[in-house]
Structure formats: C-alpha cells, structure tokens
Amino acid sequence: MRRRLLLLIPLLLFAVLVVFLYRGLAKDPAARDSALLAREFPAFNLATLDDPDRTLDRSLLEGQVTLVNVWGEWCPTCKQEMPQLLALAERGVRLVGVDYKDTRENGLQFLDEFGNPFEVSLFDPDGTLGFDLGVYGAPESFLVDAEGVIRYHHTGYITPQDVEDVILPEVKKWQP
Amino acid sequence: MLIRILPELGHFALILALAMAVLQAIVPLWGAATRRPLWMAFAQPMAWGQFLFLVLAYLSLTASFALDDFSVAYVANNSNSLLPWYYKLSAVWGSHEGSVLLWVLILSGWSFAVSLFSQRLPRDMLARVLGVMGWISSGFLLFILLTSNPFERLLPNVPTDGADLNPLLQDFGLIVHPPMLYMGYVGFSVVFAFAMAALLGGRLDAAWTRWARPWTNVAWAFLTVGIALGSWWAYYELGWGGWWFWDPVENASLLPWLAGTALIHSLAVTEKRGTFKNWTVLLAIFTFSLSLLGTFLVRSGVLTSVHAFANDPSRGTFILALLGVTVGLSLAIFALRAPRVQSLAGFGWLSRDSLLLINNILLVVMTVTVLLGTIYPLLLDALGLGKISVGPPYFNALFVPLTALLCLFMGLGPLARWKRMPGRELARRLGGAAIVAVVVAAVLPLLYGGSFSLGVTLGLLLALWLALSLARDIFDKARRGRFDKTRRGRPDRSRRGRLGGLKKLTLAYWGMVVGHLGLAVTIVGVAMVSHYNVERNVRLAPGQSVEVGGYQFAMTDFRERRGPNYTADTATIEVTRPGRASFTMQPEKRFYVASGMPMTDVALRPGLFSDLYVALGERLDNGDWSLRIQLKPFVRWLWLGALMMAAGGILAVIDRRYRRMPRRSAALRTHESIPPGTGAREGIS
Numbered sequence A: 001m002r003r004r005l006l007l008l009i010p011l012l013l014f015a016v017l018v019v020f021l022y023r024g025l026a027k028d029p030a031a032r033d034s035a036l037l038a039r040e041f042p043a044f045n046l047a048t049l050d051d052p053d054r055t056l057d058r059s060l061l062e063g064q065v066t067l068v069n070v071w072g073e074w075c076p077t078c079k080q081e082m083p084q085l086l087a088l089a090e091r092g093v094r095l096v097g098v099d100y101k102d103t104r105e106n107g108l109q110f111l112d113e114f115g116n117p118f119e120v121s122l123f124d125p126d127g128t129l130g131f132d133l134g135v136y137g138a139p140e141s142f143l144v145d146a147e148g149v150i151r152y153h154h155t156g157y158i159t160p161q162d163v164e165d166v167i168l169p170e171v172k173k174w175q176p
Numbered sequence B: 001m002l003i004r005i006l007p008e009l010g011h012f013a014l015i016l017a018l019a020m021a022v023l024q025a026i027v028p029l030w031g032a033a034t035r036r037p038l039w040m041a042f043a044q045p046m047a048w049g050q051f052l053f054l055v056l057a058y059l060s061l062t063a064s065f066a067l068d069d070f071s072v073a074y075v076a077n078n079s080n081s082l083l084p085w086y087y088k089l090s091a092v093w094g095s096h097e098g099s100v101l102l103w104v105l106i107l108s109g110w111s112f113a114v115s116l117f118s119q120r121l122p123r124d125m126l127a128r129v130l131g132v133m134g135w136i137s138s139g140f141l142l143f144i145l146l147t148s149n150p151f152e153r154l155l156p157n158v159p160t161d162g163a164d165l166n167p168l169l170q171d172f173g174l175i176v177h178p179p180m181l182y183m184g185y186v187g188f189s190v191v192f193a194f195a196m197a198a199l200l201g202g203r204l205d206a207a208w209t210r211w212a213r214p215w216t217n218v219a220w221a222f223l224t225v226g227i228a229l230g231s232w233w234a235y236y237e238l239g240w241g242g243w244w245f246w247d248p249v250e251n252a253s254l255l256p257w258l259a260g261t262a263l264i265h266s267l268a269v270t271e272k273r274g275t276f277k278n279w280t281v282l283l284a285i286f287t288f289s290l291s292l293l294g295t296f297l298v299r300s301g302v303l304t305s306v307h308a309f310a311n312d313p314s315r316g317t318f319i320l321a322l323l324g325v326t327v328g329l330s331l332a333i334f335a336l337r338a339p340r341v342q343s344l345a346g347f348g349w350l351s352r353d354s355l356l357l358i359n360n361i362l363l364v365v366m367t368v369t370v371l372l373g374t375i376y377p378l379l380l381d382a383l384g385l386g387k388i389s390v391g392p393p394y395f396n397a398l399f400v401p402l403t404a405l406l407c408l409f410m411g412l413g414p415l416a417r418w419k420r421m422p423g424r425e426l427a428r429r430l431g432g433a434a435i436v437a438v439v440v441a442a443v444l445p446l447l448y449g450g451s452f453s454l455g456v457t458l459g460l461l462l463a464l465w466l467a468l469s470l471a472r473d474i475f476d477k478a479r480r481g482r483f484d485k486t487r488r489g490r491p492d493r494s495r496r497g498r499l500g501g502l503k504k505l506t507l508a509y510w511g512m513v514v515g516h517l518g519l520a521v522t523i524v525g526v527a528m529v530s531h532y533n534v535e536r537n538v539r540l541a542p543g544q545s546v547e548v549g550g551y552q553f554a555m556t557d558f559r560e561r562r563g564p565n566y567t568a569d570t571a572t573i574e575v576t577r578p579g580r581a582s583f584t585m586q587p588e589k590r591f592y593v594a595s596g597m598p599m600t601d602v603a604l605r606p607g608l609f610s611d612l613y614v615a616l617g618e619r620l621d622n623g624d625w626s627l628r629i630q631l632k633p634f635v636r637w638l639w640l641g642a643l644m645m646a647a648g649g650i651l652a653v654i655d656r657r658y659r660r661m662p663r664r665s666a667a668l669r670t671h672e673s674i675p676p677g678t679g680a681r682e683g684i685s
Helices: A002-006 A009-026 A076-090 A104-114 A128-133 A160-174 B006-034 B043-066 B073-078 B085-093 B096-117 B123-147 B172-201 B207-237 B248-273 B277-300 B313-337 B352-382 B392-415 B423-449 B454-487 B500-504 B507-532 B635-654 B656-663 B666-671
Strands: A045-047 A055-057 A066-071 A094-100 A120-124 A140-144 A150-155 B534-540 B545-548 B551-562 B566-576 B583-585 B588-592 B597-601 B603-605 B610-619 B625-633
Touching: A009 B277, A009 B313, A009 B352, A045 A120, A066 A076, A076 A094, A076 A104, A076 A160, A094 A128, A104 A120, A120 A128, A140 A160, A150 A160, B006 B043, B006 B096, B006 B123, B006 B172, B043 B073, B043 B085, B043 B096, B043 B123, B073 B096, B085 B096, B085 B172, B096 B123, B096 B172, B096 B277, B123 B172, B123 B313, B172 B207, B172 B248, B172 B277, B172 B313, B207 B248, B207 B277, B207 B635, B248 B277, B248 B352, B277 B313, B277 B352, B352 B392, B392 B423, B392 B454, B392 B507, B423 B454, B454 B500, B454 B507, B507 B625, B507 B635, B534 B545, B534 B551, B545 B625, B551 B625, B566 B610, B566 B625, B583 B603, B597 B610, B610 B635
Parallel strands: A066 A094, A094 A120
Antiparallel strands: A045 A055, A066 A140, A140 A150, B534 B625, B545 B551, B551 B566, B566 B583, B566 B588, B588 B597, B603 B610, B610 B625
16 A cells, blocks of 8 residues: 555646646736846937937936837837837837837838837837847846836737736836 | 539538548447447448548548639639649648648548557547547538638639648648648647546556557657648748747647657666556656647747638637547546556666656656747737747747757767666666767867867767767667677577677667767757858849859849749859869749748758758849858758668658557556566567
C-alpha cells in the first residue's frame, strides 16, 4: 500500500502544476513585459507632426502621467484604436502620439479623418524613437509617469475593455 | 458550385473525422476490456476513415488559400492575393487555426501508420493503442471545432484582399519547421499510447517497449530536425544572429526532446534487461505530456514569446482542460495499475545499467531545470510575488554543467557492459582517450583563437571525449571480430580480416555512434560560436568600407527594389580578404505593403568553419546606414550535429531486429538474456 501511494506522487505534482497554469490563464494574456519597464523613457529630439520647426525632447514627458502611443497611417489596427484613445483623452488622460515610419502628409490626414486625441504628436519618420523603445509594430502604448519613467507597456491595440480594466487603473496608480 | 462550398465541405469532413475519432476511442477499448474481437477490429477502419476525412479537410483549406477565397476569415487574415503561391500553401499552418488542423492531421497520420505497420501486434494491444490515440484525436478535434474553426466565413462583407501572412513567416524555414516539429511532438503520442495500452492490458513486460521503440526513435528524430530548423530559422530570419534564445516556445520544444532522449535510453534498458519498467512508462507519459504542455504554453498566451499566437482565453482554458484530463487520467491509471513488484535483476554500481540510470537522472534534471525556468515567471505571478522574466543567465548557468556531466558519462556508457563492468578495464580502455582529449582541448584554442578560453576548452574536451571513446569502442570491436575468426582456426591475414568485427556491428550500433557523434559536433559548434563570435555595429554610406575580423566590407551600391508583395532597400556590399576572391552580399530592409510591417532580410555567406552575417539596420540622420556585421565561426556545426543525431535515431530503426521482431513471442523476448561482451549485440539502441 505504501508503494501504491508513492506512485501517486507524479499525479499530485501534476495537479499542482495545473492549478498554477490555470491561475496563469486568468491573468491578462495581452500584457507583455517590456524590457523597458521601470526605466527612463529614452532620450529623443524630434520635430512635431504639425510643425517641422518645433522640436521637443524628453522634458515633454515630465510633470504628469502620459500615455505615449506609437501609431502610423499605414497601420490598420491604429484606426480601430482611435475611438478608445479619444475616449481616454476625454477622460483626462494626457496622450502624446508618435507618428512612426510615416509621411507628414499621411499622418496629418489620418488625424483629420479619425480625430486627434493627442496633446502633441512627435514625427518619427525613420523609426529612431521606435527603435529605442523596442517597438515591435504599431500600435503600442507606453505609460510614462511624472518622472519620465516607463511604468506600463501595452502591445497591440487597446480594446474598449482595456480602457476600463487596464489603462485607467494604471494611470490612476501612477498619478503623483 | 463545389468550389464555392469547399470550406463547408472541409468543415463537414472535420465533423465526420470527429465522429470516427470518438468511435475509435470508445469501441476498441471496450472491446479489449470485454474480449470482443469484432469491437476490437473497429480500431483500424476508424483510424483510416479519420485520416481520410482529415486529409480532405486539410486539402479544402489549402484550396481556399490557393484560390484566394477571402470570405474564409482564416485565409483573409493570413494570406494576400500578392503572396507567392508556395507561401499560400504553407500559410495554411501560418497561424493558430490551421496549425492545429495540421497537428490533428499528423496525429491521425501516426494512427494510420501504426495501424498499417503493426498488423502483427496482438489484437487487443493494437485495439488499445489506437483507442488511446482516438481519445487524443477526439480531444483536439473538439478543440478545433469548438474554439478554432479554420473554415469560419466572413459574410456578408467579404474583404477584397487579405491581410497577408506575417512577413517573418514568409520564408523557407516556415515551410518546413512546423510540420517537422509537429511530427515529433505528435509522434510521441504513439509511445504514450503503447505505454497506456500496456498499463490497461496489465501486461507491463518488456514486449511493449520493443514495439514502441522504433516509433519513439522516429518521432524523436523528427523533433530533433524540427528544433534544429527552428534554430536555423531564428538565426537568419529574426536578424539578430542568435541561434537559441531560451524563449518559452523554444523551451517548449526542448522539454519533450530532453524527456524523449531519456525515454529512448530507458526503453532500451527495459527491453534488454527488463528493469526500469515503471520508470519507462512514467517517462513515456511525461514525454507526451510535455508535448501537450508545449502546445498549451504556445497557444494560451500565458507566457510571452516571439512566437505568440493570437490569444483567446477560451482556447487556453480548453487546452488546459485537455492537458489536465489527458495527463491526469494517464497518471491516475499509472498509479492504479503500475506493477508493485520490483524487478529482480540487479546491477553493479559501475555497469551499463547504472550509467544509463545516470543518463536518465541527468536528462530528467535538465528537463525539470528548463521547465522551472520556463514557468517560473508564471508561478511567481500566480503567487502574487511580482513579474520577472528568467533569461539566458539562469539557463546557461545550469544547463552547461549538466550537459558536461552528461557527456562525461556518455563517453563511458557505450563501452560498459550490462550488469557489471570492472572499473579497471574501463580505465584501461579509455585512459588514452581521456589524455588525448585533455591535451588537444587545451592546445587547440591557442592555435585557433590565439588565446585560452575556458568555455572552448570545455566544449572541445567534451566533444573529443565523446568521439575518442566511441572510436576506441569501434576499434576494439573490430579487433575482437578478427580474434573470433582466428580462434575458429581460420586465420585471416587479409587486410579485410583486420576489420572483420566491423561487419558484425548492427545498424542499431551505428545509429548510436552517429547520434552520439552528432552531440559532439553540436557541442563544438556551441562552444566555438559562443566564444569566438565577432560582432560589430558600423555605419556605412555607399562608397565607404570597413574592416571586421580580417574581411574588408565595402558598400558599393544602394538601391530600392520591388518584390512580389514588398518593397526593399538593398545594399550591395563587396567583401574582400587578402589573397582570396571577393564576393558580394546583399542585405535588405523590406517593407511589406499589405501588413505594413518592416523586416530585415539578412545577407549570409555560409561556410563550414565560419559564416559571414550582415544585417541592414536603420537609416541614420546623415543618410548613412547602420549595419551589423558578424562572424560566426562553426555555427553550421550546431545544426549539422542535430541532423546527425536525427540520422542516428533513424539508422537504429532500420535495424533488422525490428523487422524480424513480430514473429517471436513476447514471452520469449522477455526472458531473452544477452551474454555480456558479445560485442555487436550490445548496441543499446
């Protein structure tokens, strides 16, 4: 009988594993940890989308919590994401856009067509800032706290559900 | 008309396949339990029918891709009218739904093969094996039909064109990597089914291991090739020049491979010596469970990875349930039915048995190490202890010493005899090999790289130790054959006589030799490329040149180019080296129009002893381009070694033994004992 019980050990170990895997499933599967979490937003020096002569740097992100959204006219998913971004802006979240690997003309047309939730959009035609951020594709969003430190990274498009369940709580969490 | 309803026909075929799988799962097992031959005979026709309908389903999905039927959601999401035809065909398994279909198709293909090639198995055994595979098949077919139907339509608003296949996957590597990998993953279901059949039938003797061994070897060989192809693909397609990232999905394929390697060896012990019986059954269950776990990890999205499929929580729950039921049930059956009696055959502390036991322990420890590293972030997160990611430092720190230990014992294993091996004799036969290995491994790095490197020395030491001990074994066996002839009074003075023993060596033995040498070759590759890799990030404009590792790289031209479904910036780089002919390399930066994704297309100059690797980076402010230039010594050896391992596994299967096998009764085989020291017959595979 003792031996029979020993034979049960693999089953018990496996049961424990399944419990953990199940708990893992319940966690938000879309949250990919960025290598940049808890690090300073990379330095940049970029012109704005609407004014080639106005350049901005990292100080733009200091002072309040900001959601930096990487988008592009060429990115169909970004169009689907726009309503959520507009809703976020309406609810007082400060948004900064990064027009990634795009032309100025297309980018401006995109904002005309789908609405502009951004306080300002940086123009990043060569993808240098995107490269520093480790962007995989668009859209991606980075939540930056008042000290300019990246606190949350969202890969892919923000669903209406994400707005309530993820983005707004995160914004609240890092509010000074 | 038929063409327009092809997806529906495919869907029906899937449903019919499920019906047959369910019958295959229930009727033969019930028949075997109640000893009704008619019911047992149900297994084969159902396996064939299931395979047939899955082939039809698969073909109709392929046809939808070939015909650009964008009303099928899966086609619209993963193809495009501009996609070249061969990628349209391979795009069938380019994403979640289609790849699960391929998974099930391969599973039923294995069932079909088992029913074809195992006609001489006892009927109840065959019925049980196919019954168990029917259960697995039913589970996955339900999974497809309920959560991942590839035939779903986008009606009435049919897109005019598709979103295109992920550019990363538009590549030869993708055409071959997943099918190979799945052949391996799914192939382990056969040995699993054999083990379960043996447990259910209460006949846990050595017979089932003999039947299961060829299937296990073949599956293992496929998995080996699949992993190697994946590594090769990552090497040239992802554009970083790495060949293994300890990414969760890579680990997911490594886990069943490690367990499968242990299984191959413990099957040998159980077959030859009748020991390790419970352990072998447990390993068979583990190996297939790890295949399923891999499937779960990749498709549920619980872990983040470069391979992540589209996530859908309902799918994750379903696969977890499938995993839980399959593994839970099989482990429960194991706990209830595994024999209580210890096998009586003992063995000395130094013997082939004990060395294989060590092999198994080490491989299982390696499996657990990788498993823990892979799911550790998940465990911590579930316990609320924060989010972390486990990276290469952890894996390397544990995996390298474990591999070193494994190789150390691996050198001894083939030379040791079953039951008992005098240590003194082993030392006499291998002392020379050990000394030569140490000396050459210490000197060679100095000659090659000009400096001493502990990693390279260790790698060379292990590889040489493996190769030289095998050489010694072959040499001894060849000589022993000559003595045999002399003793019989026919002194053979011809040169061929000196190698007389070689002829007696079986294919199974050569399979072992090639497989073990393959590991040695891979280790050389790993050690060299990890330590002598040269990497430089440079900036270049047309007309400029730069020197890296003795090569002169000059950008001679830069132009834009149009591909079938992308546009590309192409640099032409002329590479020269004093005293050698020059050649050109053309790295590209591609922009895929339909998906809007940029991609790096690496330029490679492969060589047996060194690869040149040039990747085009970003355009810099002043119009220069950033380039990453790498020299990768011996990187090809990694994959060459893996191919050798796979070839070894296949060679062992071709051995006559397995074709002769079915005529002899199981009872005879169980008590068959092999006298120690008969040379060729000792081959463990």
